[in-house]
Amino acid sequence: DAGVIQSPRHEVTEMGQEVTLRCKPISGHNSLFWYRQTMMRGLELLIYFNNNVPIDDSGMPEDRFSAKMPNASFSTLKIQPSEPRDSAVYFCASRGPEGGGYYGYTFGSGTRLTVV
């Protein structure tokens, strides 16, 4: 199992540009989560999907952020336009269905985003 795969690992972009982060969850996992980690705010849940449907996007900071999950094996987080305060590490995590014997998330390696 390759685990949760995120791309790119690092992204440096100029303010105002569009940024797209990608995530491939573990096969068979039916919940997917996007988190943002900064020194000041710690780990913040941005949005999560269950069976490809967005369930809770209350953590999405503003309209510049959007997320999609077109199928069970792919999700994107888009920032348009990007701003320097969006600089952070963005983690994707997935989780299997209840009753599978393990209830926790598996995290991807993260994307370190720097907006200059």
Added chain:
Amino acid sequence: ELKVEQNPLFLSMQEGKNYTIYCNYSTTSDRLYWYRQDPGKSLESLFVLLSNGAVKQEGRLMASLDTKARLSTLHITAAVHDLSATYFCAVVGTSGTYKYIFGTGTRLKVLA
């Protein structure tokens, strides 16, 4: 709103010593997780605690859960340098949500 607090935020300790990290949460929860994060790396699952009184141990780390006190502890026995990392607890509410709310993290540094 569920809040999760950890203390201490920073911990510097000598090898061979014992110490405990505390995780308090504000509302009822039916499960609690501990994760480890090495600098620049992702989060690695350590323990999942599913019921009051649950205790899990792996090597020099032992986690416990007291749901009545809304408290979990991560006890470190005879610390070694390899345990240096940031440790997070995360809590899920009982409402059926899959959302984890993470604590602030405890940055542990074990001095050789």
